[in-house]
Each structure stands twice: as C-alpha cells, then as structure tokens.
Amino acid sequence: MSVYIDREEGFKAPDGAAAARECPHCGAYAQLALVAAPRFERVAEQRPTHIGSAFQCAACHEPRFVKFTVRRYGEQRIDLAPNFVEVERPKERFDFQYLSEDAARLFREALQCYSADCHNAFASMCRRTAQSTFVELGEGSRLKWFELIKEIAALCELDDETTQTVEDVLLGRDERLPQIGAGQAAVLLETMKDILYQTFVRTAKLTAAMRMRRYFADEHEAKITPLDPRNQRLTGSD
Numbered sequence: 001m002s003v004y005i006d007r008e009e010g011f012k013a014p015d016g017a018a019a020a021r022e023c024p025h026c027g028a029y030a031q032l033a034l035v036a037a038p039r040f041e042r043v044a045e046q047r048p049t050h051i052g053s054a055f056q057c058a059a060c061h062e063p064r065f066v067k068f069t070v071r072r073y074g075e076q077r078i079d080l081a082p083n084f085v086e087v088e089r090p091k092e093r094f095d096f097q098y099l100s101e102d103a104a105r106l107f108r109e110a111l112q113c114y115s116a117d118c119h120n121a122f123a124s125m126c127r128r129t130a131q132s133t134f135v136e137l138g139e140g141s142r143l144k145w146f147e148l149i150k151e152i153a154a155l156c157e158l159d160d161e162t163t164q165t166v167e168d169v170l171l172g173r174d175e176r177l178p179q180i181g182a183g184q185a186a187v188l189l190e191t192m193k194d195i196l197y198q199t200f201v202r203t204a205k206l207t208a209a210m211r212m213r214r215y216f217a218d219e220h221e222a223k224i225t226p227l228d229p230r231n232q233r234l235t236g237s238d
C-alpha cells in the first residue's frame with residue numbers, strides 16, 4: 001500500500017491508507033476524507049522530512065491534521081510512509097459530573113497530559129487528584145485506595161514493579177515521584193479511572209438509584225388503602 005504525491009495527479013492514497021480510526025472530536029471510528037495536501041513542486045523543491053495534510057472526519061466533518069514521513073523523492077512521485085500521525089489525539093473520556101469540583105479539575109488536566117504523551121506530567125496530576133480526594137474524603141480513603149490498587153493488581157495480574165510504581169505515584173508521601181514510561185502510564189490511567197469510578201461514580205449512581213426505588217416503593221405503599229374492618233363482612237352473612 002503506497003501513499004504518494006504524483007507530479008501530475010497530486011496526493012494519492014488508496015482506500016484503506018486512510019482507514020477508519022478514532023476521531024479526536026466526535027470519538028467515532030470514521031474515515032478521513034482529504035481536504036488539502038501540499039503540491040508536488042513545492043515539496044520537491046524544499047525536500048522536507050515530513051509533510052502535513054488536512055483531512056475531514058467523515059462522521060462529524062471536523063478537520064483532522066495528519067503528518068506523513070517522506071520515504072523517497074523521485075522524479076515523478078514522492079513516496080510517503082503509509083503509517084501517518086494525527087496531530088490531534090483522541091481525548092480520554094471520563095464521567096466528570098460525579099467527581100467533586102477539585103478532583104474533576106485536576107483529573108481533567110491529568111487526562112490532557114496523557115493524551116499529549118506527557119506521562120510524567122500525567123503521573124503528577126494523578127498524585128494531585130488523589131491528594132485532593134484524601135483531603136475531601138478523609139485519610140481513611142487513602143487506605144481504601146491502597147486496597148483498590150491491590151484488588152486491581154490481582155484482577156489484572158500486574159507485576160510487582162508496576163503495582164509498586166502505581167502505589168508510589170498515588171499514595172507515596174515522598175515528593176519525588178517515580179519516573180514512568182508509556183506502559184506504566186497506561187496502567188496508571190486505567191487504575192485511576194477505576195478507583196475514581198469506585199470512589200465517586202459508583203456511590204453517586206447507587207445512591208440515586210436506591211433513592212428512586214424507595215421513593216416509588218413508598219408512593220406505591222401509600223396508594224394501597226387499608227381495608228376498614230367494618231366493611232369486611234362477607235356478603236349474605238346477615
């Protein structure tokens with residue numbers, strides 16, 4: 001599969017080169033439709049290492065900017081590497097409405113760091129999110145988080161080193177956080193999402209559901225009129 005810029009025909013990408021991938025705007029797995037690409041003459045003259053093209057999301061029609069690495073400069077065509085990079089990354093999503101204001105603000109920034117591949121900044125923002133939660137819910141919640149990390153580690157069969165890193169990032173009292181890479185950041189992301197879900201979302205949803213059930217149960221009970229013992233005589237008994 002080749003992607004190239006032809007001297008006469010311009011930018012060419014066979015179907016499948018721009019295969020559906022997650023849109024950073026609408027989240028759909030949508031095709032990319034070409035909107036603009038640099039001209040052959042200009043690229044041939046300047047010979048950059050990368051070229052940029054503008055596409056449009058087939059689902060939401062928002063622009064999607066893509067970078068290609070140039071593989072080879074030829075007389076008739078310029079070959080590009082087919083595995084392009086999108087400039088805007090899909091955003092990590094979370095149901096922030098159930099989080100406290102502080103935790104939501106901090107974790108939103110944490111997710112922005114993660115989407116930008118800033119893994120250590122992400123870890124620092126996770127620590128701050130955790131700390132704000134401990135202040136809000138009391139020191140007992142730190143122990144709860146410790147238990148949840150252990151539970152997640154057992155469920156997902158995480159190795160000891162990764163588990164320890166997650167613990168040090170979230171629960172450590174040392175100001176120096178451990179340095180983390182992409183793999184550990186991915187584990188930290190899913191751990192944070194699950195713990196925040198358990199801490200805030202699950203509690204809020206469960207409480208609301210229980211309250212609703214009890215409200216309707218009480219209302220139903222109130223509608224059943226108790227029988228008056230004076231009207232309980234059987235017909236024809238007198």
Ligand SMILES: [Zn+2]
Nearest residue numbers: 023026057060
């Ligand atoms: Zn879209």
